[in-house]
Amino acid sequence: MNATVQAVSVDAASVMTPIELRASFSLASIFALRMLGLFLILPVFAMEAARYPGGDDPAMVGLTMGIYGLTQAMLQFIYGLASDRLGRKPVIVFGLLVFAAGSVVAMLAHDLTWLAIGRAVQGAGAVSAAVTALLADLTRDQVRTKSMALVGASIGLMFALSLVAAPVLDAQIGLVGIFALTGVLALAGVAAVIWWVPTEPLQHKNQPRGRLADVIQSMPLMRLNFGVFVLHAVQLAMWLAIPAMLVQAGLSRDHHWWVYLPAVLGSFVVMGGTLFKLEKRGYLRAMFLTSIALTALVELGLWMLAVGTPSVGALATLLFVFFYAFNVLEASQPSIVSKLAPTNARGAAIGLYNTLQSLGFFAGGAMGGWLVKNGGANSLFAVCGSLMLLWLLVAWPMQTPAVISPAPAKAG
Numbered sequence: 486m487n488a489t490v491q492a493v494s495v496d497a498a499s500v501m502t503p504i505e506l507r508a509s510f511s512l513a514s515i516f517a518l519r520m521l522g523l524f525l526i527l528p529v530f531a532m533e534a535a536r537y538p539g540g541d542d543p544a545m546v547g548l549t550m551g552i553y554g555l556t557q558a559m560l561q562f563i564y565g566l567a568s569d570r571l572g573r574k575p576v577i578v579f580g581l582l583v584f585a586a587g588s589v590v591a592m593l594a595h596d597l598t599w600l601a602i603g604r605a606v607q608g609a610g611a612v613s614a615a616v617t618a619l620l621a622d623l624t625r626d627q628v629r630t631k632s633m634a635l636v637g638a639s640i641g642l643m644f645a646l647s648l649v650a651a652p653v654l655d656a657q658i659g660l661v662g663i664f665a666l667t668g669v670l671a672l673a674g675v676a677a678v679i680w681w682v683p684t685e686p687l688q689h690k691n692q693p694r695g696r697l698a699d700v701i702q703s704m705p706l707m708r709l710n711f712g713v714f715v716l717h718a719v720q721l722a723m724w725l726a727i728p729a730m731l732v733q734a735g736l737s738r739d740h741h742w743w744v745y746l747p748a749v750l751g752s753f754v755v756m757g758g759t760l761f762k763l764e765k766r767g768y769l770r771a772m773f774l775t776s777i778a779l780t781a782l783v784e785l786g787l788w789m790l791a792v793g794t795p796s797v798g799a800l801a802t803l804l805f806v807f808f809y810a811f812n813v814l815e816a817s818q819p820s821i822v823s824k825l826a827p828t829n830a831r832g833a834a835i836g837l838y839n840t841l842q843s844l845g846f847f848a849g850g851a852m853g854g855w856l857v858k859n860g861g862a863n864s865l866f867a868v869c870g871s872l873m874l875l876w877l878l879v880a881w882p883m884q885t886p887a888v889i890s891p892a893p894a895k896a897g
Contacts, residue, residue: 499627508623509632511681512616517639518674522667524647533660539597549601551850556608558843565614565836573619573685577612581674584610588668592661614836621823622686631761634816638753645749649742700834705825710841715876717845719869722853726862734795744801752808760813770885776810777877783807784870791862
């Protein structure tokens, strides 16, 4: 009887309250609007940038495309720290306005230099840390991973949507119109912050200020920071070789979304049916480590295909497994960071985490390009697999954070 009552209470505690649902969906929508604005650029940028003066320099085109991640990495921690001091919402609104301003600069650019400046200003609107910290403030530990997964799902869906929509939009309104659309999406995010996102709790303003040393000296947090760096370096590096492998397998570039879209959507369905149930039963650590190992195995499989003859079916299967493992890690890592971080330094902790995430993107592009140029795709996947195995060793001592159950934030 007691076991039954306990099971019922655990299930009830893992159900989101109305305010938690509102916080999760509203903040996920802000992520989605901002990320859609970014993803719509990626499938068409290299081709369209070549039409600008200076666009015949591949190195400059690559810099223009990647400079966003560099400026974002430089400012993620500052935005997170500022949100601990000034409040989450004001920092988020400011960042979205900066992103919108960068979109305007890029829209009006007359050469590649100004296009790069616009991309850099877009990256300076680095609100991910503040948004994630606010989501952590507004949700309980028991539902935190579920909330973070909604954010991850929104990002994944925007990525999938961009693969289909970007070529159509490019044909209709061009790169200038797409940049204008990204600015409008950022302003829609501002409206969501002001009128939809619940009022942020004041607890971080009433407590003593957290110390940066508490974040940097925490070994569990640094393991997660190392992990997010590796994960996103590997993720970005992979895409320098996978499109060419799909073409080699006989699938034209216009049809690559036939593989990407089912893999992304299917991975979310499977993740939703496994992660949350296993987390409630105390298997979060096992899921986390298994996902790292699965990603390493995917890299091994891609290496084998790179040295042989790739097939569409094999690539589709490996990408499905990759997206599943990636989504589990994307949902659980920021949730664990938010639980381990001191409440009054949560923004700083998530800001440092997101800084390493952005640096991972930048490093993945630089590393991946060099490896493909000098050693081919097989060298790329060998290094990516080795990095994942190294992360597995680093992450192995991790422990599941203790669950704390404060009262959820009140609506406002």
